[in-house]
Amino acid sequence: xxxxxxxxxxxxxxxxxxxxxxxxxxxxxxxxxxxxxxxxxxxxxxxxxxxxxxxxxxxxxxxxxxxxxxxxxxxxxxxxxxxxxxxxxxxxxxxxxxxxxxxxxxxxxxxxxxxxxxxxxxxxxxxxxxxxxxxxxxxxxxxxxxxxxxxxxxxxxxxxxxxxxxxxxxxxxxxxxxxxxxxxxxxxxxxx
Amino acid sequence: xxxxxxxxxxxxxxxxxxxxxxxxxxxxxxxxxxxxxxxxxxxxxxxxxxxxxxxxxxxxxxxxxxxxxxxxxxxxxxxxxxxxxxxxxxxxxxxxxxxxxxxxxxxxxxxxxxxxxxxxxxxxxxxxxxxxxxxxxxxxxxxxxxxxxxxxxxxxxxxxxxxxxxxxxxxxxxxxxxxxxxxxxxxxxxxx
Numbered sequence: 001x002x003x004x005x006x007x008x009x010x011x012x013x014x015x016x017x018x019x020x021x022x023x024x025x026x027x028x029x030x031x032x033x034x035x036x037x038x039x040x041x042x043x044x045x046x047x048x049x050x051x052x053x054x055x056x057x058x059x060x061x062x063x064x065x066x067x068x069x070x071x072x073x074x075x076x077x078x079x080x081x082x083x084x085x086x087x088x089x090x091x092x093x094x095x096x097x098x099x100x101x102x103x104x105x106x107x108x109x110x111x112x113x114x115x116x117x118x119x120x121x122x123x124x125x126x127x128x129x130x131x132x133x134x135x136x137x138x139x140x141x142x143x144x145x146x147x148x149x150x151x152x153x154x155x156x157x158x159x160x161x162x163x164x165x166x167x168x169x170x171x172x173x174x175x176x177x178x179x180x181x182x183x184x185x186x187x188x189x190x191x192x
Numbered sequence: 193x194x195x196x197x198x199x200x201x202x203x204x205x206x207x208x209x210x211x212x213x214x215x216x217x218x219x220x221x222x223x224x225x226x227x228x229x230x231x232x233x234x235x236x237x238x239x240x241x242x243x244x245x246x247x248x249x250x251x252x253x254x255x256x257x258x259x260x261x262x263x264x265x266x267x268x269x270x271x272x273x274x275x276x277x278x279x280x281x282x283x284x285x286x287x288x289x290x291x292x293x294x295x296x297x298x299x300x301x302x303x304x305x306x307x308x309x310x311x312x313x314x315x316x317x318x319x320x321x322x323x324x325x326x327x328x329x330x331x332x333x334x335x336x337x338x339x340x341x342x343x344x345x346x347x348x349x350x351x352x353x354x355x356x357x358x359x360x361x362x363x364x365x366x367x368x369x370x371x372x373x374x375x376x377x378x379x380x381x382x383x384x
Contacts (some may be wrong), residue, residue, distance in 0.1 A: 103302045110299030145382050161352030187379020190337050
């Protein structure tokens with residue numbers, strides 16, 4: 001079977017794998033749907049039928065080919081469970097080899113509202129729902145402040161990580177994640 | 193005096209004002225040093241002698257022409273003082289008319305390491321220094337947890353704001369800033 005004869009899910013997956021492969025080789029700026037289609041042995045319209053833009057295709061490739069659904073464990077220790085899920089998400093999306101592509105995608109979301117919307121629908125909203133569900137269970141077990149504003153959960157927990165990824169651009173180490181979780185759970189105010 | 197005869201600080205300021213004006217008219221993607229130079233009545237090399245790229249020029253324009261140094265007041269109430277400074281910073285950089293240009297600049301920092309470095313040197317590091325100084329004073333007055341990790345101050349305080357600016361792209365209202373400050377000072381953990 002030649003590449004050109006693949007169709008349906010096989011072809012979709014081949015296009016996404018090629019997107020990540022070429023993205024790593026060329027970087028986001030030089031990545032093009034034409035080049036992806038050529039390496040897959042299909043016409044560019046075959047790609048455009050499935051994805052409206054390079055950004056949408058890259059987002060799908062980054063998320064769909066991950067080995068993990070980024071679910072939270074529930075061991076009964078909320079800080080340990082958040083830590084484990086955040087390690088996994090950060091290693092997957094912010095580390096090598098996908099990190100530079102994920103950063104470029106968020107850069108693209110500043111220029112292309114379609115990419116921003118897809119990023120939220122495909123990634124942020126589902127992750128926020130899982131985070132809130134895990135924190136609700138923790139609250140019921142007395143492991144979370146009953147006053148914590150759950151609508152802020154994603155912004156508070158992941159904001160410091162995006163700040164480092166996008167602004168200071170320092171490495172997102174596990175040690176940094178530990179320090180952020182400690183600081184957020186302890187709070188900035190004095191305990192009286 | 194014609195525009196072309198201005199030089200030194202006058203010309204520098206005229207170029208920066210024109211950058212913001214044209215940036216608002218055209219958006220970041222269509223903004224060019226050629227167009228800025230043309231509107232100022234100078235050659236593009238006059239602009240390139242002062243700034244190495246469109247991103248560096250825009251960053252300088254956004255920061256230098258602000259009416260405020262974004263200093264923290266010290267009224268003795270650290271939460272009130274943080275709130276006032278954050279309102280000011282957010283209104284200046286994330287609101288209309290500069291917000292879209294500031295977002296575009298951070299997008300550019302994902303592709304251009306020179307823009308990322310300038311953003312940190314010109315804006316993030318000085319703001320972090322001021323924030324840490326204000327929080328140290330608060331700690332000395334018992335208004336901050338003695339255990340709070342001051343190296344995380346910028347990431348913890350501004351991360352949730354950048355998350356909203358860059359990721360969910362919802363408006364950065366004063367009400368949102370209030371909720372974030374309340375949540376960060378109270379902490380996520382239960383008070384025991």
